[in-house]
Amino acid sequence: MPELPEVETVRRGLVKLIKNKTIKQVKVIYPKIVVGDPLEFAQQLQNKKIESIGRRGKFLLFNFNQGVTMVSHLRMEGKYFVKSADKPLEKHTHVVFSFTDGLQLRYNDVRKFGRMQLVKTNSIAQLPNLAKLGPEPLSDQFVLPDFVQKLANKKKAIKAVLLDQTVVAGLGNIYADEVLWLSKIHPLTPAAKLSVKQISVLRQQIITELTAAVKAGGTTVRSYTDAFEHSGNFQFDLHVYGRQGQPCQRCGSQIVKIRVAQRGTHFCPNCQQVIK
């Protein structure tokens, strides 16, 4: 479910809830969630203390003492929340981290797409999926010349390119549709056809939109909640996602839903003209 603003909101909640806690025991209930040997995973984490929690793109980085980091991706439906150890487990809880103070961090994931793995903190950069990530959109690494360069050799639809985490990290299906509407760019436009001016506008809209969404605690349209099990508020600020058949807030034309790169894609056929 989560894109950058939701993952960042989860991260901030987890910092408040579990930073500095020490793990007593880890139970992996559904082994496929863990990359590598689940027993080894559990063993490695025993007696480790959570020193900080970071984020890169849509990845959460739990940094433990002794140079160990748990890299965790929530994919579509992954959630973390904290419960007292005496509370019964939820149906879709697949990994349980028990702390020395009687609380538990529980990883819950209806569709079981999420993944977590342990790596040495100092070798995180070599993890293939992290190494390939594009720049953080809300950092000064996300500069126009590089963005222009990345789009220049891509013939596929700009919507598909925005979902490609090697171009820029953190956008997903909702925010991709939103930033294209804000930039008045048709989702099917081949990326290489965009002008530098359009790419400049797009970059600025990505920054503005993600910043606003983080501030609002993310978007809840389905099942997303943060680590406090609270919904986000940015769903009230969406302009096209999920609004097919409703009037465009700029021109009044009906918002249309099509399929691009296997994903539901929403846009205004009047404001967002396709360039062939």
Added chain:
DNA sequence: CATAGAACCTGCTAGC
């Protein structure tokens, strides 16, 4: 290499 499509999972909803 770049791109398109299937695969990984479960639950919910619309339609018959």
Added chain:
DNA sequence: TGCTAGCAGGTTCTAT
């Protein structure tokens, strides 16, 4: 009411 097809904030593997 009951069943089925289709869809869901993502990524990765396979085939072309």
